[in-house]
Amino acid sequence: MTTSTLTSKGQVTIPAQVRASLGVGAGDRIEFVEVEEGKFAILAVNRSIQELKGMIRKPKRPVSIEEMNAAIARQGAGSE
Template identity: 55%
Template sequence: MTIVTLTSKGRITIPAEVRHDLKVDAGDRIEFIQLAPGRYELVAATQNIANLKGMFGRPTRKVSIDDMNKAIAKRGATAR
Protein backbone atom coordinates (compact mmCIF):
# COMPACT_ATOMS: atom_id res chain seq x y z
CA MET A 1 0.00 0.00 0.00
CA THR A 2 1.27 3.48 -0.84
CA ILE A 3 0.50 6.41 1.47
CA VAL A 4 1.04 10.06 0.51
CA THR A 5 0.67 13.31 2.44
CA LEU A 6 -1.71 16.10 1.48
CA THR A 7 -0.07 19.55 1.52
CA SER A 8 -1.68 22.69 2.92
CA LYS A 9 -2.53 23.65 -0.69
CA GLY A 10 -4.42 20.38 -1.22
CA ARG A 11 -1.73 18.76 -3.36
CA ILE A 12 -0.24 15.30 -3.28
CA THR A 13 2.80 13.78 -4.96
CA ILE A 14 1.98 10.58 -6.78
CA PRO A 15 4.82 8.11 -6.21
CA ALA A 16 6.93 7.19 -9.25
CA GLU A 17 5.80 3.54 -9.15
CA VAL A 18 2.13 4.58 -9.28
CA ARG A 19 2.78 7.09 -12.11
CA HIS A 20 4.56 4.32 -14.01
CA ASP A 21 1.66 1.87 -13.52
CA LEU A 22 -0.87 4.52 -14.61
CA LYS A 23 1.37 5.48 -17.56
CA VAL A 24 1.09 9.19 -16.70
CA ASP A 25 3.65 11.95 -16.79
CA ALA A 26 3.79 15.67 -16.05
CA GLY A 27 0.81 17.45 -17.60
CA ASP A 28 -1.35 14.33 -17.94
CA ARG A 29 -4.80 14.32 -16.43
CA ILE A 30 -6.08 12.00 -13.71
CA GLU A 31 -9.77 11.47 -13.01
CA PHE A 32 -11.17 10.79 -9.54
CA ILE A 33 -14.25 8.56 -9.75
CA GLN A 34 -16.44 8.26 -6.66
CA LEU A 35 -17.24 4.61 -5.99
CA ALA A 36 -19.06 5.23 -2.72
CA PRO A 37 -19.13 8.02 -0.12
CA GLY A 38 -15.53 8.48 1.01
CA ARG A 39 -14.15 6.01 -1.57
CA TYR A 40 -12.59 7.07 -4.87
CA GLU A 41 -10.75 5.44 -7.73
CA LEU A 42 -7.90 7.19 -9.61
CA VAL A 43 -7.99 6.69 -13.36
CA ALA A 44 -5.52 8.04 -15.88
CA ALA A 45 -7.51 10.19 -18.30
CA THR A 46 -5.05 9.73 -21.13
CA GLN A 47 -7.21 8.06 -23.76
CA ASN A 48 -7.29 9.69 -27.16
CA ILE A 49 -10.76 10.90 -28.20
CA ALA A 50 -10.38 8.94 -31.44
CA ASN A 51 -10.61 5.72 -29.39
CA LEU A 52 -14.31 6.46 -28.86
CA LYS A 53 -15.08 6.16 -32.57
CA GLY A 54 -17.56 3.38 -33.24
CA MET A 55 -18.41 2.88 -29.58
CA PHE A 56 -22.15 3.15 -30.27
CA GLY A 57 -22.27 1.58 -33.72
CA ARG A 58 -23.42 3.25 -36.90
CA PRO A 59 -26.21 5.82 -36.64
CA THR A 60 -29.59 4.57 -37.85
CA ARG A 61 -30.43 7.90 -39.47
CA LYS A 62 -28.76 11.20 -40.21
CA VAL A 63 -29.71 14.21 -38.09
CA SER A 64 -29.04 17.78 -39.14
CA ILE A 65 -27.70 20.47 -36.84
CA ASP A 66 -31.05 22.26 -37.17
CA ASP A 67 -32.88 19.10 -36.01
CA MET A 68 -30.48 18.82 -33.06
CA ASN A 69 -31.08 22.45 -32.07
CA LYS A 70 -34.85 21.96 -32.26
CA ALA A 71 -34.66 18.84 -30.06
CA ILE A 72 -32.50 20.71 -27.52
CA ALA A 73 -34.90 23.67 -27.49
CA LYS A 74 -37.92 21.36 -27.08
CA ARG A 75 -36.26 19.49 -24.21
CA GLY A 76 -35.15 22.76 -22.61
CA ALA A 77 -38.71 24.08 -22.68
CA THR A 78 -39.92 21.08 -20.67
CA ALA A 79 -37.03 21.08 -18.16
CA ARG A 80 -37.71 22.23 -14.63
Protein backbone atom coordinates in the same frame (compact mmCIF):
# COMPACT_ATOMS: atom_id res chain seq x y z
CA MET B 1 -2.50 -0.44 -0.16
CA THR B 2 -0.48 2.47 -1.53
CA THR B 3 -0.62 5.75 0.40
CA SER B 4 0.55 9.32 -0.07
CA THR B 5 0.67 12.46 2.07
CA LEU B 6 -1.18 15.70 1.40
CA THR B 7 1.06 18.79 1.51
CA SER B 8 0.10 22.13 3.07
CA LYS B 9 -0.59 23.36 -0.49
CA GLY B 10 -3.09 20.55 -1.11
CA GLN B 11 -0.75 18.61 -3.38
CA VAL B 12 -0.29 14.85 -3.47
CA THR B 13 2.47 12.81 -5.10
CA ILE B 14 0.94 9.87 -6.92
CA PRO B 15 3.07 6.80 -6.15
CA ALA B 16 5.07 5.32 -9.05
CA GLN B 17 3.10 2.06 -9.01
CA VAL B 18 -0.19 3.96 -9.42
CA ARG B 19 1.23 6.24 -12.16
CA ALA B 20 2.44 3.18 -14.06
CA SER B 21 -0.92 1.44 -13.72
CA LEU B 22 -2.73 4.55 -14.99
CA GLY B 23 -0.19 5.06 -17.76
CA VAL B 24 0.40 8.69 -16.81
CA GLY B 25 3.53 10.77 -16.60
CA ALA B 26 4.64 14.36 -16.15
CA GLY B 27 2.23 16.80 -17.80
CA ASP B 28 -0.62 14.30 -18.18
CA ARG B 29 -4.01 15.16 -16.76
CA ILE B 30 -5.98 13.09 -14.27
CA GLU B 31 -9.59 13.38 -13.21
CA PHE B 32 -11.14 12.67 -9.82
CA VAL B 33 -14.62 11.14 -10.10
CA GLU B 34 -16.81 10.64 -7.04
CA VAL B 35 -18.07 7.06 -7.16
CA GLU B 36 -19.95 7.27 -3.87
CA GLU B 37 -19.99 9.74 -1.03
CA GLY B 38 -16.45 10.09 0.29
CA LYS B 39 -14.89 7.77 -2.32
CA PHE B 40 -13.23 8.86 -5.55
CA ALA B 41 -11.76 7.13 -8.57
CA ILE B 42 -8.68 8.54 -10.30
CA LEU B 43 -8.89 8.42 -14.10
CA ALA B 44 -6.21 9.20 -16.66
CA VAL B 45 -7.34 11.89 -19.09
CA ASN B 46 -4.47 11.54 -21.51
CA ARG B 47 -6.11 9.86 -24.49
CA SER B 48 -6.08 11.51 -27.86
CA ILE B 49 -9.22 12.07 -29.87
CA GLN B 50 -7.94 9.54 -32.40
CA GLU B 51 -8.04 6.78 -29.76
CA LEU B 52 -11.74 7.47 -29.15
CA LYS B 53 -12.71 6.82 -32.78
CA GLY B 54 -15.21 3.99 -33.11
CA MET B 55 -16.31 3.97 -29.45
CA ILE B 56 -19.77 5.29 -30.34
CA ARG B 57 -21.72 3.57 -33.07
CA LYS B 58 -23.17 5.51 -35.96
CA PRO B 59 -26.91 6.27 -35.82
CA LYS B 60 -29.20 4.05 -37.90
CA ARG B 61 -30.16 7.09 -39.93
CA PRO B 62 -28.59 10.55 -40.26
CA VAL B 63 -29.87 13.08 -37.72
CA SER B 64 -30.30 16.73 -38.69
CA ILE B 65 -29.16 19.68 -36.58
CA GLU B 66 -32.82 20.60 -36.08
CA GLU B 67 -33.56 17.11 -34.70
CA MET B 68 -30.55 17.36 -32.38
CA ASN B 69 -31.68 20.77 -31.12
CA ALA B 70 -35.22 19.46 -30.55
CA ALA B 71 -33.89 16.47 -28.57
CA ILE B 72 -31.71 18.77 -26.45
CA ALA B 73 -34.70 21.06 -25.80
CA ARG B 74 -36.84 18.07 -24.75
CA GLN B 75 -34.15 16.86 -22.32
CA GLY B 76 -33.72 20.36 -20.91
CA ALA B 77 -37.47 20.75 -20.39
CA GLY B 78 -37.62 17.43 -18.54
CA SER B 79 -34.90 18.38 -16.03
CA GLU B 80 -36.71 21.38 -14.56
